[in-house]
Amino acid sequence: ILVNGFTCKPATNVTAADFSSNILAKPGATNNTFGSLVTAANVQKIPGLNTLGVSLARIDYAPGGINPPHTHPRATEIVFVLEGQLDVGFITTANVLISKTIVKGETFVFPKGLVHFQKNNNGYEAASVISAFNSQLQGTVNVPLTLFAATPPVADHVLAQTFQIGTKEVQKIKAKLAPKK
Structure with a gap:
């Protein structure tokens, strides 16, 4: 049961x-x-x-x-x-x-x-x-992981516009928060 x-x-x-x-x-x-x-x-x-x-x-x-x-x-x-x-x-x-x-x-x-x-x-x-x-x-x-390490990923342009940063910065953040292999 x-x-x-x-x-x-x-x-x-x-x-x-x-x-x-x-x-x-x-x-x-x-x-x-x-x-x-x-x-x-x-x-x-x-x-x-x-x-x-x-x-x-x-x-x-x-x-x-x-x-x-x-x-x-x-x-x-x-x-x-x-x-x-x-x-x-x-x-x-x-x-x-x-x-x-x-x-x-x-x-x-x-x-x-x-x-x-x-x-x-x-x-x-x-x-x-x-x-x-x-x-x-x-x-x-977990806010940072939810936004920057989701699978499939949240589109870079969505995060860039949301946080008023460039897509290169979004990619740097995603790389730092990516699961370690």
Whole structure:
């Protein structure tokens, strides 16, 4: 039986393993384009979350790393800083930036569907947060990858006109964000 698109086990087959995970225990590898890694603990990893409306993620940031502008179409997010400090913010529907620097022990909320980011501005120390969502599967739309690394690609002239830059600049951005082979 599927519920919300995920398998719903008969009660006689449910075990503690369906409700637990150690996936967030260790820092993730941040040696990538953005210098960050999001490790999700959602219904895809913890089947017992199905229909419960909650999930978590751990985000690790290299020195200077960023979780680039993105949205969660199905959830509000709250982050709790485990280590380091981050510049965080979201943009309202009126195009107003709400931002702040948060440090170990502090939290910040990103309303559902709004574009937001987190940036580790410390060039010497890593940072990490735990994110909580009011959805079992929040969905993530990474703005730069959505626009510049889509398959098939968004036409260069569309991005050039949108961002008021030349097509050569669009091609440079696409090359930097292209998946590594």
